[in-house]
Amino acid sequence: MLNFCPQCGSKLQAGFRFCPSCGEKLPENPTDEDEPSPQQESHINAVISSVSAMEVDCAGDSSPSALSRPPLRTTRRKTLSNTNTEYTEQKPVPSSRKRKSSQLVKEEEEVAKKTQSILSQTPDKTSFTPPRKGKASPQIKEQDEIKQTNLSTLQTPDKMSSMSLQKYKASPLIKDEEAKKTSPAIQSPSKCKSKKRVSSVDPVLEGTVVCDQSGKKWKLIELLWKTELDVTYGVCQANQHAESDECKYMLRLGAKEGHLFNEQNFHLRAAKPDAVEKWGKLHKLDFLGIPSCVGFGLHETYRFLVFPCMGQPLQTELDEGTGSLSEKNVLQLALRLLDSLEFIHEKEYAHADIHAGNIYIKSSSHTEVFLSGFGHAFRFCPGGKHVEYRQGSRTAHQGNISFISLDSHKGAGPSRRSDLQSLGYCMLCWMTGSLPWSHLSHNSSSVAAEKERYMSDVPGLLTYCYKQKKASSALQEYLCNVMALQYTEKPDYTLLKGGLQQSLQKMGGSLK
Helix, strand or coil, rough: CCECCCCCCCCCCCCCCECCCCCCCCCCCCCCCCCCCHHHHHHHHHHHHHHHHHHHHHEEEEECCHCCCHHHCCCCCCHHHHHHHHHHHCCCCHHHHHCCCHHHHHHHHHHHHHHHHHHCCCCCCCCCCCCCCHHCCCHHHHHHHHHHEEEEHHHHHHHHHCCCCCCCCCCCCHHHHHHCCCCCCCCCCCCCCCCCCCCCCCCCCCCCCCCCCEEEEEEEEEEEEECEEEEEEEECCCCCCCCCCCCHHHHHHECCCCHHHHHHHHHHHCCCCCHHHHHHHHHCCCCCCCCCCCCCEEEEEEEEEEEEEEEEHHHHHHHHCCEEEEEHHHHHHHHHHHHHHHHHHHEEECCCCCCCHHHECCCCCCCCCEEECCCCCEEHHHHHHHHCCCCCCCCCCCCCCCCCCCCHCCCCCCCCHHHHHHHHHHHHHHHHHHCCCHHHHHCCCHHHHHHHCCCCCHHHHHHHHHCCCCCCCHHHHHHHHHHHCHHHHHHHHHHHHHHHHHHHHHHCCCCC
C-alpha cells in the first residue's frame, strides 16, 4: 500500500488508484496482505460514490479536505491547455472571410459597433443619431428639428416659453407663414404699433348703384383716378341722369377697414357742414376748404364716402406741368391751407398727411383749395388736454414719407407743429421741384435722418433746394418759425399768415 504519490509526493489514502493532486495513475503492487477483502472493496466503492454525489450537490463548497476536490481536475486542465494550444496555433492565420469580406458585411459591422456604443451610453445625456444623418433629406431634417424643439420645450418650459420660434431654422414655407403673421411695419429700434395692412381696391364697374346709410342711391358715372388706397368716381344720384362732365359729386371707394373709416369718423365728429360754415363766418372768411361729406356707406367689401365735386388733385397738375409752381401760386395755396389747418386744429385734430395728393383745386387761379384725405387724422388734444410726446405710440413713418414731420417718423402722435412743418416741406418742394431726401424715399430711416439734420439748419435746406437761385424770404421766415415750435405749443396763425400775405401782396397777388 502506497502512502505517497511517487510523482508529486502527495499524501494518499487507501484505495486510491489515481493521485488526487497530479492525476497520475498510481502503480499497482498488490500483495496478499494488502488486497482488500470483497467486503472492504464494496465498502470503499460505496464511500467513493457518496463522496462524488456530495461534490455534485455541494458544487462551489471550499472544503480543505482532499475529498472535496474535483476528481476530474486533471482532465479539465488538459482540456484548457489543449484549447489554448489550438487558439495559439490558429491565431496567426488570418480569416479568409475578413480578407474577402464584402462591403455589405463591413456596413453591418459598423452599424453593430455604433449601436453597441450608443446602448452602452447613458440615455439622458446622449440621443440616438442615425448612421446616415448627413445624407438625410430636407423633410427629415425639418422633422428632426421640430422633434428637438418640442423635446427641449418639454424639458425646460420656463426658459423656452420666452424664446421666439424664429431662432430655430425653418423651412421656406414656415418662414413665409411667420412673415405673414408678422407685420412689416414693426421695427426693432422703435417699439411702435403694428401697421394694418390695407388691401388694394379693384375698380367697380361704371354704372353700379350704391346705397348710403341714409338711403340715398348713387350711380357711378366715370372713374376719375385711382391711387394705391382708393379709387375716385364721378357720381350722381340714381334718380337723376347726368353725363360725366355734369357730375356734381365725387365718390371715394376704399377698403372697409382702411383709412376711409378714420376719415369718416373725422367728418362725423369735427367737420360737419354746419360747424364748417359757422367757423368760417366767425373768422370772416369768404372760403374755407374743408369738404362736406354728404353720404357714406358700405358696398360689398368696400367703404365709400361722397363729397361735392372739389376739382382735381394738385398732384395731377404737377404731373401734367413742369413739376413745380410759381412762388405766387404757392403762397396762395399756403394761405388757404393755413385757414383749413387752423380750423381742424381748433377741433383738436391734426391732419398728419399733407401732400399734393390730398389737396384739391377747383379753379385754375389757386384760390379755391380743399384739404382732404383725413385718413391719418389724429386727435392730439382730446377733452382739451394735449397728449404727451411719446415715441412709438403710433406707427412710425405713417403717411407720405417725403412730407410727414419728424414726429411722425418717430412714431409720436402728430400735433399742430407737425402739420405746419409738413406744409413747409410741401411749399419748398412746390417751389423748387425737389427736396434733399427725395431720392431716399425708399428708405424711411434715411429720410428721417435728413429731416433731423436740417431742423436746425433752415438756410442750408434752402441753399440745397434753390441751388444758385435766390431763396424765398417768406418761405425762410415761415420755416424758421415752425421748426422752432414745441410739441404742445399753439402756433401763432396770424403771424404765419401775415408774413405770407405780405409777400403775396408785393407780388401783386391776392386770394380773390
